[in-house]
Amino acid sequence: MQLSQSAPERSWNWPAGEFTRVPFAVYTDAEIYALEQKRLFQGPTWNFLGLDIEVPNAGDYKLTHVGDAPVIMVRTREGAVNALLNRCAHKGAVVCYKPRGNVQEFNCVYHNWVYDLGGKLTGVAFKKGVGGKGGVGPEFEPDDHSLRALRVETYKGLVFGSFSDETPPFAEYLGAELLKAIDRVFIKPLKVLGYHSQVLPNNWKLYAENNKDSYHASLLHVFHNTFGVVRPNMGGGIKISPSGWHHLSYTERSAPNDDETGREKVRSLKDQYKLHDPALMEHRLELGDLITNSIQTVFPNLIVQQILNCLAVRQIVPRGLDRAELVWTVLGFADDTPDMVELRLKANNLVGPAGFISMEDGCVGGFVQRAAKADPNAMTIMPMGGKAIEPSQGSRVTEAAVRGFWKAWRSCMHM
Amino acid sequence: MTSRSQKSFEMRVQVEAALAEYMHAIASDRLEEWPSYFIETGRYRVMTRENRDQNLPLCLMICEGHGMMHDRIIALRTANIFEPHVYCHIPGALRITENTLTSVSSESTFVVMRTMSDGATSIFACGRSFDHFVKKDDGLKIADRLVVLDSRQIDTLLVIPI
DSSP: OOOOTTSTTOOOOOOTTOOSEEETHHHHOHHHHHHIIIIIITSSOOEEEEEGGGSOSTTEEEEEEETTEEEEEEEOTTSOEEEEESOOTTTOOOSOOSSEEEOSSEEOTTTOOEEOTTOOEEEOTTTTOBTTBOSOOTTOOGGGSOOOBOEEEEETTEEEEESOTTSOOHHHHHOHHHHHHHHHHOOSOEEEEEEEEEEESSOHHHHHHHHHOOSSHHHHOHHHHHTTSOOTTSEEEEEEOTTSSOEEEEEEOOOOOOHHHHHTTOTTOOTTOOOSOGGGGOOOOOSSSOEEEEEEEETTTEEEEEETTEEEEEEEEEOSTTOEEEEEEEEEETTOOHHHHHHHHHHGGGSSTTOTTTHHHHHHHHHHHHHHTTOTTSEEEOOTTOSOOOOEESOOOOOHHHHHHHHHHHHHHTO | OOHHHHHHHHHHHHHHHHHHHHHHHHHTTOGGGGGGGEEEEEEEEEEEHHHHHTTOOOOSEEEESHHHHHHHHHHHHHTOOOOOEEEEEEEEEEEEEEEOSSEEEEEEEEEEEEEETTSOEEEEEEEEEEEEEEEETTEEEEEEEEEEESOSEEESOOOSOO
């Protein structure tokens, strides 16, 4: 399928290597969405599936997605984690429809075709027919009809899947510096504190960009600025992977200094807003540094978050052209004391669908989506921090990481 | 009616009335009154059925005490960004699960419809609420309210308490 860019409705001028401008059509064009499934999500990318602690025992599985393709993440009897396309080799029904569980094998309810935990076809009902009549012919080779398996790599308990043999090993994909950023958070065994998801009224990429956009943090999110979680002149910086595809944005604790922000007449700085119960903002240092806020992205679909003591992974699932589900898995460490768990649960008020900080990210994508379709050939602009996709020390007033997202996207999409 | 079933009937009516006042305050945007439906150290939680069924403690919102409740409302009024909307909260089937001299507990199904400023109405949330009231001289006050949403999916965001 080739995108016909000469069609009158697609008349954008998007030179190669241009990452500071993007046509709005990327958010509104149905053909582009379909191509993304094939070229990006099923292309040379590592897609976050889940955590290995979610499938501790042989036969444990969880349903997840790569793009909008349904995938089963399962622990085999040999102890590995497999990822299988959740589609029966026969008529294509989902082989598994309960969101999690433990099974001996996968049994498609439609015609009772059976697969082992590796996806190999081990049973076909009435294979030899009944009473000598019917059944499959002698040319039927069960080994040709396995569930499609993804390549899987696990890093620090994060499980990734790829449909493509071209994807480099995960360590090379992410780069050494950003691997260390994952190491920084995942210092000991984890436990899941719970899940929820936020259904966003926008194309998935608007949320992906939002997480790479450190420019908006102190501007859209009033809470950040007023309570010193993030102010533009705090210490910290942006790190970007060698490919430009992935990033880390972090902020370090320092005394708030109002001068610079005040000059900008920032809407979000409201001195009269004081918390009645500041226990919400208590931060026990546990990761060996003074970083209060750390957001890391792994293209295309994973965000690793540390905000004070609230640790989480966020998975982006496209649900159509103008809809995306953001799945939050909120974490603690397995050895947390009960009052550490209480602290994390309180800190979680800051994030998620009802988050003091995050809720705005739920609606701001929708604000872009509804205006984007007005003129799909017009271009958005991302000039903050120049044109480069480079790390920066100190300043987070940059869109460098967002430009890195578009570099990754254009590369996968061949567009 | 026996005296015992009369008392039980009266308590049921009181609980229904207390929940109705709570819902009307929210529907009428009298959100600053919201903490006053709770005792000073009251607890408010919203969580998903999925988490509750798996014994996972995560809440979407958790307020322990009036201070955190006031902070939720102040943030809503002054800090958070969201499109204006209103709730129509429809209580469902109510059960009284415990009734003592000093407290009463109930469980109720509910549906919340949300209407945006452009007029679009949708089913925003449904599930059950578990309420534990203490019997004060001036009526029932909530000591603990747990709202359990049937869905793990929140449409866009949750800012007005349920």
